[in-house]
Amino acid sequence: MTSFSDNLLGWYDHHQRSLPWRSDDPNPYYVWLSEIMLQQTTVKTVIPYFLKFIETWPTLQDLATSSLDDVLVAWQGLGYYSRARNLHKCSQQLISKHAGQFPKDEKQLLQLPGIGPYTAAAIRSIAYDQPAAAVDGNVIRVLARYCALTEPRPQLDKKVRERLVAFLPDKKCGDFTQAMMELGALVCRPKSPDCEACPLQGHCRSVNDPESLPTASIKKKLPTRYAVAYLVQREDGAILLRKRDEKGMLGGMMEVPTTPWLDQKPGPNVVKSHAPLEVVGWEVLEGYVKHTFSHFHFHIHVNRIQVSDQSDHHQAVWVQRENLHQKALPTVMKKVISFGLEKVK
């Protein structure tokens, strides 16, 4: 009887996608970079970012000697910006503490910033062909269905890891890890799985209703927060931006100055006291920008003003429109800027 891994690996040989980080002789730098980018992010989204990164920083050494700001600019739009901060920090630690090589040992990998249990196992298996159990959302779905595991999270996670360990082959470990995720992405999809095309058909224990697994977790309603953004345009078209604190949300990214982000629309006193310029004549734009983050909805009203003032502003910089792309702007701030600039008086 053919084993689980033989069936899976046989399928993977013929059906794997050609992806920029895949190779018969994997580059650990590529494996790590792609795995960090692929956390919570789809392959299609990641590809252009990955290509830009390896073009700009062909080696780990190149990345380690770059500036965090440059990395954040290249990462802008990908989201979860702590990944970029940790990526940069990790590259430097690898150079300073590990002679520029990824450790092969799980404990040591887990010490590195941005590398948790999933990514450590992915690196060990894909880059170094070790039998390590990389459990991501795809693997949870595939094995919850294959083994008919009905328990809710987080108990399910433990069960899946046990099953996966039992299925691990002793060679082609990297292919096995990638094949599990490839199967989840292409065949054992969240919605309308293609069971006819599955190399594990005949052994799967949830043929009748695969879509019902894994058990959905309870979603909480997202709260809404509010702010007023101040779009300050100089006569030559430059816009006033400031840098966010390195810690916390959108850490180290640039932003249009705003009031604090509150549970209610800020009142006139808050709007007045947080304005970056003590001038009269603010234009209150009609409507507002909507954006949804991982954990709240965000409504941003925009107040606009034109100034002739050439002076510097505390902790803020003037940026010409054509230079905006050189700044690390999160998507929400790109929305605010285009809203503010396109809105006619």
Next chain:
DNA sequence: TGTCCACGTCT
């Protein structure tokens, strides 16, 4: 429209 993908890591 709103929900889901989306366990991934850090705190």
Next chain:
DNA sequence: AAGACGTGGAC
């Protein structure tokens, strides 16, 4: 250990 932390695309 539960919440923080982005984004865009599929449906």
